[in-house]
Amino acid sequence: MQPLEQPTAPDAQEAAQAAAIGIDQSAGDFSYDIKYDYDAGNGLTENTVRYISAVKKEAPWILDFRLNALKTFLAKPLPTHWATRDLENIDFEKIRYYLAQGQKPKRTWDEVPEDIKKTFERLGIPEQERKYLAGVEAQFDSEAAYSNVKEIVAKQGVIFMNSTEALREHPEIFRKWFGKVIPTSDNKFSALNSAVFSGGSFIYVPPGVKVAQPLQAYFRINAENFGQFERTLIICDEGSEVTYMEGCTAPKFSTATLHSAVVELVALKGAKIQYITVQNWASNVYNLVTKRGLAQEDAEIKWIDCNIGSRLTMKYPGVVLKGRRARGEVISIALANDGQHQDTGAKMIHAADETTSTIVSKSISVGQGRATYRGQVYIPKHLKGCKNNTECDALLINTNSRTDTYPAITVRGDKHATQHEASVSKVSEEMIFYMQQRGLTEAQAMSLAVNGFINDLANQFPMEYSVELKRLIELEMEGSVG
């Protein structure tokens, strides 16, 4: 096991800063030459699916679920009739669908294999865990290498483990909702995930339990030509509350990497789920993720989604407002730098009276970067007293940056209140000069302008994340100004 690159020892302060929440892509641009004990090889056939299922010693119903999904995946065309044709450049035959050193995550960092442990240490995960997290799952390629939840949280009956373990140990809890919020056939990539999924978090919070500190998962891609397909299912029982945060990075390879997750949230009566993503993928990652929550009566689901990096991100977190007075919220920040396309947005499906949804999307396009907002809000005729508020703001840094907005708000019936605002603004030369005149470099001025643009949203994040987001934007802007 030879490290590709010896980890350099940055000075202590710099390391501590970079490690704030471990999603700094430049700090994440390293990989180790791991010897994988389990490798499904390149390409996707029925055998690939059977291999994954066998390695995980899965129940027959899961294998059936996977095989059906494979058929759906193969039958579905790429959605290029509305999405970018860049999807056609994904070479499904080249991708490696399963790579792991083992299936059972370790409960202490000391047991984690050396190079994998080093990876997460460089990303600062164990340190954050000590500081402010209730539990951590650290996934390395296909499987979680480490998974632990603090004892006081476990004692409350909270289950926090990876999908492999959870489906084996608690099928009675998870099977009921597995694949119910996002059916296999939702889209081509949800079908792909359903066929080859591995890793991801399964969380159950018992009635009335409010988990005080966040649970965090970290998804790390290490191998080249790899596809990461984690599957996350969070069930909050009646009146319970949880905040879940995920971070992701990958090293920069010359070939494309695929990340295609499925995340399902279930908030039962009066429950609250807050799901925070800050991802900063390397610029050759296809990030095609399906995320949706189901909110029962008086429940609340809030997605906070920050997308930085990747070659193409397609992600539209959604909430199905199934119970009366359910609330859904999506806060989305996307930064599309040169050569990147952030195709992001939100879906709000109102399915009960007096349900409320809010979408706030802010995108920033830099250089040749392209940001697309795609929204879907649906309020059927037979309901009454529903509310939606959609706001999408785009900021263009250069004249050749690009932004498109497809809001699609369908409201039937007249007993609802909806509001939609959209704006496109440019960072003006005058404003940059004004800031430069105060002594800021052009890059500092740009990043301050961008941080100002998202300021009201970033303030809603937990502190560690908003600080990290600011820093990431600074790094992105530094790289983009000549």
Add this chain to the structure above:
Amino acid sequence: MHTLEIRDLVVALTETPDKPIVKGVSLTIKSGEVHAIMGPNGTGKSTLSKAVAGHPDYTITGGDVLLDGNSILEMEPDERARAGIFLAFQYPSEVPGVSIANFLRAALQARLGEGEDLDAVGYYKSLYAKMDMLKIDRKFTSRAVNEGFSGGEKKRCEILQMAMLEPAFALMDETDSGLDIDALKIVAEGVNQLRGPKLGVLLITHYQRLLNHIVPDHVHVMYDGRIVKSGDKTLALELEEKGYDWLKTETAPAVS
């Protein structure tokens, strides 16, 4: 002791370099001095000050600007700012979402060396002291720079920035316009407090009344891109009385 020397400066719009707006201006400001420039609308006063600060809209097609004997024309606007040149804008930009406190903090941080960190406690102390001096409500620290500010509030915010950044030279472009009578006094008092052996000021104004409060050492009249007359503070009074027309005839030969 510093010197800012503007030498035979010719300035044109970057897109039309053959049509000068400023047509050969020479002016030397030393630390401790206050120079006032007056002149009709559209004669190039703002252009002159923005060109000295390095605004990309303008190209310098002749002459030079020297700070302590060294040309600054090759320097980026932010390098000029850090070297000690401050421009109080006639029309200050809004910076949405960026609070005054964060903006000034970033500006001061930009003046420190790598690895040096601004002392947050000392920073706020000095910020509050200067806001008190300019009678700016402390609530303003959390407001976004110039966003939704009244005309007078913007001008006061410019002086606050100047007070915090402690430049060697301040080019103040119509800082008095938009100020009510009380605000004018407050701003003038602020400038007078900053005035001293360490600061040189170029004051662009249309009105004598500002010069009653900030008494200049020299007054220059700019007309059609040139300085056509210089004198002491009495020149401003003369202009107030006679307007600019008499200069056309009186100074025409001296201009060429």
